[in-house]
Amino acid sequence: xxxxxxxxxxxxxxxxxxxxxxxxxxxxxxxxxxxxxxxxxxxxxxxxxxxxxxxxxxxxxxxxxxxxxxxxxxxxxxxxxxxxxxxxxxxxxxxxxxxxxxxxxxxxxxxxxxxxxxxxxxxxxxxxxxxxxxxxxxxxxxxxxxxxxxxxxxxxxxxxxxxxxxxxxxxxxxxxxxxxxxxxxxxxxxxxxxxxxxxxxxxxxxxxxxxxxxxxxxxxxxxxxxxxxxxxxxxxxxxxxxxxxxxxxxxxxxxxxxxxxxxxxxxxxxxxxxxxxxxxxxxxxxxxxxxxxxxxxxxxxxxxxxxxxxxxxxxxxxxxxxxxxxxxxxxxxxxxxxxxxxxxxxxxxxxxxxxxxxxxxxxxxxxxxxxxxxxxxxxx
Ligand SMILES: *Cc1c(COP(=O)(O)O)cnc(C)c1O
Numbered sequence: 001x002x003x004x005x006x007x008x009x010x011x012x013x014x015x016x017x018x019x020x021x022x023x024x025x026x027x028x029x030x031x032x033x034x035x036x037x038x039x040x041x042x043x044x045x046x047x048x049x050x051x052x053x054x055x056x057x058x059x060x061x062x063x064x065x066x067x068x069x070x071x072x073x074x075x076x077x078x079x080x081x082x083x084x085x086x087x088x089x090x091x092x093x094x095x096x097x098x099x100x101x102x103x104x105x106x107x108x109x110x111x112x113x114x115x116x117x118x119x120x121x122x123x124x125x126x127x128x129x130x131x132x133x134x135x136x137x138x139x140x141x142x143x144x145x146x147x148x149x150x151x152x153x154x155x156x157x158x159x160x161x162x163x164x165x166x167x168x169x170x171x172x173x174x175x176x177x178x179x180x181x182x183x184x185x186x187x188x189x190x191x192x193x194x195x196x197x198x199x200x201x202x203x204x205x206x207x208x209x210x211x212x213x214x215x216x217x218x219x220x221x222x223x224x225x226x227x228x229x230x231x232x233x234x235x236x237x238x239x240x241x242x243x244x245x246x247x248x249x250x251x252x253x254x255x256x257x258x259x260x261x262x263x264x265x266x267x268x269x270x271x272x273x274x275x276x277x278x279x280x281x282x283x284x285x286x287x288x289x290x291x292x293x294x295x296x297x298x299x300x301x302x303x304x305x306x307x308x309x310x311x312x313x314x315x316x317x318x319x320x321x322x323x324x325x326x327x328x329x330x331x332x333x334x335x336x337x338x339x340x341x342x343x344x345x346x347x348x349x350x351x352x353x354x355x356x357x358x359x360x361x362x363x364x365x366x367x368x369x370x371x372x373x374x375x376x377x378x379x380x
Contacts, residue, residue: 006320006369009191009293012256012361017248024240032058032218034240036247043250044186044201050179052203053210056238056246057217060165060187060200064135065092066213066236067161067183067202071133073098078124080158081135082112082144083328084346088187089135089163090329101131102330104342108283110349111144112136113342118152120341125156134160138167138177139326140355141193141260141292142282146172146180161185165200168193169257169290178203188242193256193292193360194249196242257290259360264291266367267356274378276302280353293355295325306377308354314377320370325353 020036029035037056044054057063073079075097081090083102093100103120106113117134124131134153136144153160162181164170170177178184184203188196204210215221220233238246264279271277280295282288300307308324315322327350330340357370 003319003369006357006362006366007359008321008323008355008357009359010361011190011195011197012252012359014248014252014255016251017245020244020247021241024244029240032237032239034243036240036243037238040196040238040243040246040250041201043247044203047250047253048176048179048203050175052179052184052205053207055202055204055210055213055217056243057200057202057213057236058238059198059236060163060185060189061088061092062217062234062236063185063187063200063202064088064161064163065095066216066234067185068092068096068098068133069216070183070204070209070213071159071161073132077132078129079133079135080117080120080124080131081329082137082139082163083330083340083342084110084139084326084349085137085163085329086165086326087329087332087334088165089137090335093135098132100329100335100338102328102335102338102340102342104340104344105139105346105349106145107345109142109144109287110139110280111142112149113345114145114148114152116342117149118155120339121152121156121158123341124339130156131158134158135163136160136181137163137165138170140280140295141167141170141290142280143167143170143172143177143287143289150180159183164203165189165192166292167290169253171288173286183209188246188249193260193290194246194253196238196246196249199238199242199246201238256360260291260294260358261289263358263360263362264289264294267294267296270371270374271296274303274374276300276306277378291358294358295353295355297349297352298354299352303378308352311374311377312354315370315373318369318373320357320373322357323355325350325355
């Protein structure tokens with residue numbers, strides 16, 4: 001008998017999503033505006049705190065695109081971006097005809113290294129093109145070194161676009177991720193910590209900036225009875241149907257974070273006696289991670305040659321999904337021609353790292369299957 005597949009991260013409904021979606025049908029709000037969109041934005045604003053403003057959009061990628069526009073990025077500008085991330089952090093830089101400048105990670109948070117960042121800024125300024133924006137990422141829900149990275153950005157007076165797509169519910173010194181940058185970004189794609197089937201959000205510090213984002217997101221319509229446009233527009237608003245799913249998901253967000261963190265604790269326990277394997281964990285109490293994906297590093301020199309690919313294939317044979325870490329952007333065929341500053345930390349993480357099933361909907365039976373598969377491989 002083939003056992004059901006254990007996914008890396010799959011949608012997990014709370015129960016009330018259908019109620020909100022049904023309300024949208026009953027009131028015929030089948031549009032990219034309506035009570036669920038407003039309600040979802042309110043829920044997110046209350047959850048994130050800091051008096052922030054949230055605009056619900058069709059994807060996290062759209063939010064990054066609009067965020068770069070709001071921060072004034074234009075063709076020919078340079079934008080610094082953490083190399084160790086999903087391609088959606090970097091693609092919108094190219095949509096705008098700007099140039100991505102990739103920066104390495106540091107080993108504690110796997111996120112942008114403040115030292116490599118400063119080296120990159122100094123060198124770009126020397127070459128005559130001061131970077132306009134820095135795109136930072138909280139990889140797998142682990143906050144980056146906020147104080148150090150923001151100190152560098154402030155020193156050179158460069159704004160931060162905080163890609164918090166993987167980090168809804170994570171926090172640093174008690175402040176929620178997504179509220180640190182000049183602009184923050186969330187994603188509600190199907191594999192994220194909560195989902196609207198597809199969707200995203202932009203987080204701003206002022207109402208004016210949120211309104212400006214929503215203006216661009218709804219085709220940049222000027223104030224006129226006819227359709228009048230003075231700027232390029234986009235069709236990036238979230239539908240009232242999808243926002244209904246989001247409202248239901250917000251009711252269970254904190255519970256789902258607890259469950260993801262329990263998955264992380266399960267892996268810490270599972271690998272504690274297996275030498276050569278380390279579970280990616282925050283280095284101090286000031287970092288609170290949602291552990292969207294639990295991930296490990298495997299050093300084949302300490303495991304009798306078992307590397308991340310050996311483990312991935314052993315899990316796959318048991319119908320258990322796992323995946324290598326994000327392949328750094330400066331190694332991607334589409335991005336390798338752009339400048340990169342670093343010291344091979346991201347390369348090393350990519351070589352040794354594996355993301356493991358992390359969903360909030362995994363059961364004791366699933367955990368047992370994972371545990372047996374792992375122990376069988378490592379006891380040989
Ligand atoms: C998922 C993700 C995005 C993109 O979000 P979408 O909603 O899928 O467009 C951007 N950045 C990171 C780091 C992500 O993980």
